[in-house]
Amino acid sequence: MEKNYNKAIEILKKYHQEHIIEYIDKADTELKNELIKQVLEIDFDELKELYEKTFEELYVDLEELSPISGVNPDKLSKKELEDYEKIGASIIKNNKFAVATMAGGQGTRLRISKG
Numbered sequence: 437m438e439k440n441y442n443k444a445i446e447i448l449k450k451y452h453q454e455h456i457i458e459y460i461d462k463a464d465t466e467l468k469n470e471l472i473k474q475v476l477e478i479d480f481d482e483l484k485e486l487y488e489k490t491f492e493e494l495y496v497d498l499e500e501l502s503p504i505s506g507v508n509p510d511k512l513s514k515k516e517l518e519d520y521e522k523i524g525a526s527i528i529k530n531n532k533f534a535v536a537t538m539a540g541g542q543g544t545r546l547r548i549s550k551g
Contacts, residue, residue, distance in 0.1 A: 437469070444475040451480045501534070 441460075448456050460471045509517055527533050 437472075440472050440476060441468075444472045447475055447480060451484065 444460070445457055448454060456471070456475070460468055460475075463471060507520065509520075512520070
């Protein structure tokens with residue numbers, strides 16, 4: 437346990453996340469162990485790389501953008517839903533995605549709770 441604690445502290449300091457150490461030190465044993473476990477599982481190098489990419493200039497050819505049709509997930513079979521989730525995960529992993537903002541009840545169809 438002490439070895440994992442020391443390693444977690446070292447990681448947090450390396451990535452300037454010392455404020456988390458305070459939470460770990462104040463937590464009860466069960467929560468402390470869970471926080472340490474989570475710190476050790478996080479790929480901080482990847483997080484840092486993703487964060488740094490948010491500052492990169494990005495060119496988007498608006499001619500390549502096209503509207504999408506909607507799909508009601510409640511009307512899909514479990515297999516179809518799984519297939520769409522796999523397709524979506526693949527698209528995201530390959531940085532081939534866009535964000536759409538919707539209004540007029542789309543949150544319900546997308547299973548987003550109000551609370």
